[in-house]
Amino acid sequence: MKENALSFQLKLKPEDFIPATEEEKQSQVIMRESVSFWKDGMRRLRKNKVAMVSLVVIILVMIFSFIVPMFYPYSYKEQIKGANNLGPMEYSAGEQERIDAGEKVFPHIFGTDKMGRDYAIRVMMGSRISLLVGLIATGIILIIGSIYGSVAAFFGGWVDLIMMRIVDIIYTIPDILLIVLLKFALDDPLTRLATVPGFSWINVVGSNLISIFLVFALLYWVGMARMVRSQILTLKESEYVTAARALGVGNGRIIKKHLLTNCIGTLIVTTTLQIPSSIFTESFLSFLGMGVAVPLPSLGSLASDAINGMGTYPHLLFIPAILISLIILSFNLFGDGLRDAFDPKLKN
Amino acid sequence: MFKYIVKRIVLGIVTIWAVATLTFFLMNMVPGGPFLSEKAISPQATAALEAKYGLDKPMSQRYFTYMTDALKGDFGDSLKQRGRTVTSIITSRFPVSARLGGSCVLVSMILGIPLGCIAALKRGKFADSLISVVATCGIAVPSFVICTVLMYFLGVKLAILPTIGLDSIKHYIMPVAALSFYPTAYIMRLMRSSMLDVLGQDYMRTARAKGLAGGVILFKHALRNAILPVITYVGPMLAYTITGSFVVEKIFVIPGLGGEFIKAINGRDYTMIMGTTIFLATLVIIMNVFVDIAYKIVDPRIKLK
Numbered sequence: 001m002k003e004n005a006l007s008f009q010l011k012l013k014p015e016d017f018i019p020a021t022e023e024e025k026q027s028q029v030i031m032r033e034s035v036s037f038w039k040d041g042m043r044r045l046r047k048n049k050v051a052m053v054s055l056v057v058i059i060l061v062m063i064f065s066f067i068v069p070m071f072y073p074y075s076y077k078e079q080i081k082g083a084n085n086l087g088p089m090e091y092s093a094g095e096q097e098r099i100d101a102g103e104k105v106f107p108h109i110f111g112t113d114k115m116g117r118d119y120a121i122r123v124m125m126g127s128r129i130s131l132l133v134g135l136i137a138t139g140i141i142l143i144i145g146s147i148y149g150s151v152a153a154f155f156g157g158w159v160d161l162i163m164m165r166i167v168d169i170i171y172t173i174p175d176i177l178l179i180v181l182l183k184f185a186l187d188d189p190l191t192r193l194a195t196v197p198g199f200s201w202i203n204v205v206g207s208n209l210i211s212i213f214l215v216f217a218l219l220y221w222v223g224m225a226r227m228v229r230s231q232i233l234t235l236k237e238s239e240y241v242t243a244a245r246a247l248g249v250g251n252g253r254i255i256k257k258h259l260l261t262n263c264i265g266t267l268i269v270t271t272t273l274q275i276p277s278s279i280f281t282e283s284f285l286s287f288l289g290m291g292v293a294v295p296l297p298s299l300g301s302l303a304s305d306a307i308n309g310m311g312t313y314p315h316l317l318f319i320p321a322i323l324i325s326l327i328i329l330s331f332n333l334f335g336d337g338l339r340d341a342f343d344p345k346l347k348n
Numbered sequence: 349m350f351k352y353i354v355k356r357i358v359l360g361i362v363t364i365w366a367v368a369t370l371t372f373f374l375m376n377m378v379p380g381g382p383f384l385s386e387k388a389i390s391p392q393a394t395a396a397l398e399a400k401y402g403l404d405k406p407m408s409q410r411y412f413t414y415m416t417d418a419l420k421g422d423f424g425d426s427l428k429q430r431g432r433t434v435t436s437i438i439t440s441r442f443p444v445s446a447r448l449g450g451s452c453v454l455v456s457m458i459l460g461i462p463l464g465c466i467a468a469l470k471r472g473k474f475a476d477s478l479i480s481v482v483a484t485c486g487i488a489v490p491s492f493v494i495c496t497v498l499m500y501f502l503g504v505k506l507a508i509l510p511t512i513g514l515d516s517i518k519h520y521i522m523p524v525a526a527l528s529f530y531p532t533a534y535i536m537r538l539m540r541s542s543m544l545d546v547l548g549q550d551y552m553r554t555a556r557a558k559g560l561a562g563g564v565i566l567f568k569h570a571l572r573n574a575i576l577p578v579i580t581y582v583g584p585m586l587a588y589t590i591t592g593s594f595v596v597e598k599i600f601v602i603p604g605l606g607g608e609f610i611k612a613i614n615g616r617d618y619t620m621i622m623g624t625t626i627f628l629a630t631l632v633i634i635m636n637v638f639v640d641i642a643y644k645i646v647d648p649r650i651k652l653k
Contacts, residue, residue: 169366172629176594180613184378280490285594287492314500321493329488331361
């Protein structure tokens with residue numbers, strides 16, 4: 001071919017097609033392993049000392065409230081005769097006799113309450129209830145909120161308008177009203193459901209506790225839904241969504257596979273921060289006498305019961321109060337750590 | 349602007365109507381009634397009471413009667429506190445809650461905004477760490493814990509502050525402190541992060557480069573931009589603290605609207621529940637409109653549509 005000095009033709013020679021040598025190949029290999037989103041986030045999370053300490057505290061509290069009670073010699077509703085209002089590490093007269101006789105009696109680490117129940121096990125059960133409410137209610141909130149928010153954002157237009165109006169309405173009703181009304185409304189059907197064969201587990205958990213889960217779930221998904229909606233609104237304009245639609249992928253699958261998986265970082269962070277706020281609300285409700293039912297303790301109801309005897313037995317108030325603050329604090333700090341690690345906007 | 353406000357008001361009225369309707373049917377579907385808990389009351393007397401307040405009529409008819417009365421501004425008589433109208437109960441209880449909530453909002457803004465700014469300006473220094481620790485703890489400790497701790501040390505042990513009621517300035521100290529702990533901590537965090545965001549902007553460097561005084565830069569350039577998220581938070585918070593101080597009202601025995609509301613819910617005082625709910629919903633909506641207008645004043649770039 002005649003070469004034109006002004007043309008932009010590629011001037012290729014046969015030498016250009018010789019296979020590359022090993023050395024040349026080596027230079028093309030990417031030296032560092034590519035770091036995935038998760039690995040990168042986890043690495044940053046591990047470096048965050050505050051978050052790691054909070055994680056350890058959370059695990060310790062979980063062991064304290066789920067595993068230790070199994071080996072504990074007292075039960076949370078057992079009333080020990082003559083052991084009313086003992087201070088920490090004190091023994092009742094009867095127990096003192098047994099100790100003098102050479103028997104070993106497990107000490108009341110936090111003392112006992114006015115009904116003669118060991119306080120340490122009550123605090124453990126209380127934090128178990130608080131953690132359960134925090135975790136399970138948040139799980140339900142996550143499911144409802146993410147589905148609702150993503151559907152509203154994905155379909156947009158009228159669907160979005162109506163769905164978000166409903167969210168606004170739920171937001172405007174005072175939550176205490178909804179909580180109390182829903183609790184009363186759910187109590188009857190739940191106790192009736194418990195008699196149906198196959199649903200007897202409701203009695204084991206307690207219909208009261210289940211209605212708290214349901215009430216929280218029905219009430220607090222709105223915040224999650226708003227969060228997810230705002231994320232999906234930007235994500236749905238992405239090219240990969242258009243590409244997926246061009247390939248004939250259905251709406252449900254786009255939401256599930258492409259949109260929700262892409263805002264999973266935000267979802268995890270919002271969920272972690274929702275847990276302490278659920279625990280917070282439950283303790284408020286129990287404190288006001290609207291939380292879990294009587295023999296079951298929760299940290300809020302323990303604190304509430306202790307208020308009247310505050311002058312004489314302050315430890316009964318301070319132990320649950322400190323524990324609940326500790327739980328909320330460590331979940332909050334861990335959530336902050338997760339956000340710092342996984343939020344792409346906070347990178348660098 | 350005017351068109352926007354009109355639109356918001358119309359939407360607000362629709363929301364209030366929806367809230368009222370939802371509450372009405374939910375409340376009536378829940379088992380139990382206002383006269384069931386009273387002792388030694390014969391079935392005839394119950395029936396007579398129900399007939400007097402119209403509770404024997406079908407639900408739909410009661411709904412229309414209530415709604416038309418409410419439109420005329422008549423929220424009915426309380427079912428539990430005989431002889432008092434719902435309006436009179438709310439107008440006597442609300443000012444107490446409003447004073448408490450209002451002072452709480454003031455305190456938390458006066459403390460939270462400057463402290464958040466200081467933390468951002470002294471980023472990484474001792475003051476910043478100290479403020480951040482306080483703010484994190486403030487978010488984690490429930491208000492009933494703060495109430496009881498304050499009450500134990502200041503009220504019982506030292507006995508320097510009164511523990512019950514809301515009669516003098518001294519009475520306000522503990523409830524306001526307990527109630528404003530969380531919002532103060534929240535505003536501090538919010539202010540710190542938004543201030544840090546603003547301090548990194550180019551116009552801040554420009555302002556410094558053209559030799560503006562530190563005070564002018566801080567107040568005119570930084571603060572005005574950084575305060576926007578705080579405004580968003582303060583509006584709903586105002587409505588919430590004015591009404592939502594149930595716990596503090598219970599512990600300090602303050603005769604506010606929150607305690608009255610809980611009493612009404614537990615006693616199924618239908619008219620009282622409806623009246624308070626409509627009142628609270630209106631308050632929240634008005635606050636939100638105010639926030640939007642304040643937003644527009646602080647940041648003229650924002651277009652309301």
